[in-house]
Amino acid sequence: MGFLICACLLQLLFLCSPRVAAQSQPLSPARILDAMLQDYAYRAFVRPRTGIVYNATLPGNLAGIAVSALRLRSGSLRRKGFAEYFEFGIPTGVIVQPYVERVVLVYHNLRNWSDYYYPLPGYTYLSPVLGLLVYDAANLSAVGLEELSIVASGSPISVSFSNVRAVPPGGPAPRCVWFDLDGVPQFQDLEATNVCSTYRRGHFSIVVNSSEIAPAPAPSGTVVPPIPTAGGRAKGSSKTWKIAVSVVGAAIALGLLASLMLCLVRYKRDKKLEVMERNAEVGETLRMAQVGRTQAPVALGTRTQPVIENEYAA
Known part of the structure; x- marks a missing residue:
């Protein structure tokens, strides 16, 4: 699901970028x-x-x-x-x-x-x-x-x-x-x-x-x-509107880029968590024991018995 969202954001970014560039061309x-x-x-x-x-x-x-x-x-x-x-x-x-x-x-x-x-x-x-x-x-x-x-x-x-x-x-x-x-x-x-x-x-x-x-x-x-300045006749000035659209388009493109980067970071994190959970599921099953009123996992007996170090030991 996260991958599909990233792909959609990337496509929107590509669609918006040429329009912003075209509007910025000098007259x-x-x-x-x-x-x-x-x-x-x-x-x-x-x-x-x-x-x-x-x-x-x-x-x-x-x-x-x-x-x-x-x-x-x-x-x-x-x-x-x-x-x-x-x-x-x-x-x-x-x-x-x-x-x-x-x-x-x-x-x-x-x-x-x-x-x-x-x-x-x-x-x-x-x-x-x-x-x-x-x-x-x-x-x-x-x-x-x-x-x-x-x-x-x-x-x-x-x-x-x-x-x-x-x-x-x-x-x-x-x-x-x-x-x-x-x-x-x-x-x-x-x-x-x-x-x-x-x-x-x-x-x-x-x-x-x-x-x-x-x-x-x-x-x-x-x-x-x-270029003629609108002055007191700024009503319906499409030139000002074009500049505003260019600025808004650039802001949208930057927002889409930031969203895409955040989406990729989250996607990598989710994949890492998924791998960790899968590894945990196939690992060693712990034995459950009664501790008070709750059930809690406990480790099995240790595989290697501890030995007290003694410099006098043979």
Whole structure:
């Protein structure tokens, strides 16, 4: 029984350890930026109204980036879509996963920060990186929210880029690039001139695999902005919740390890006692004798008679 308990504790320890390690992995600069822009986008909802685009105000260290927020009902988004949300054309049939009553569509235009947050070796950006992320609109004071997924069940979402740099004559054909939340790029052909399509949320741009095109000028002071602090807007902060879960997970793992060590010590002690009891059962049986009112074991006669030592004995 003790061995089974030890085995269960050991299995729980192995299951908990990878999760704690995964939660402790550092965030990439792009994910830190997403969290900051979500915070500033929600701050733009001074008097929130459904279906109205609100432009966010960013600090000086993010100069050049444009962020906007649009709140919609999930049912309205699926039935009606949203024809022109800057460069994004959202058709009907877009489904939010997991389902929430209202969503906020946060728009990003990274402009001259595109190369820094989404480096793509061997490629040159012909247009800025544009982002479309979706969040739950239940609490417009929340920061550090997890992104929701959207799936275009019918026609794809179109991305019509403007001010696209021209490719030199004879150069390679430009292509669309899509970055998921982990920053992994996927390439596809353009749907039309300067138009890309997607069925999911993420970041998008047009690139060309050519060293002949001069790269866009890098922004001054490429300093990664810090993770946004909640301050007085700490309600629903999932980043704080993740840290707390990591600490609790580490404490649970240490507790399981201590319980496992205690279990092993007890198991060895019980096995030792079991061996001693088994040896006692197969040993010599003592004769019982009446001592007062109780029965008590007494040893049999000694095997060797005692001899008094005497220096005069022969």
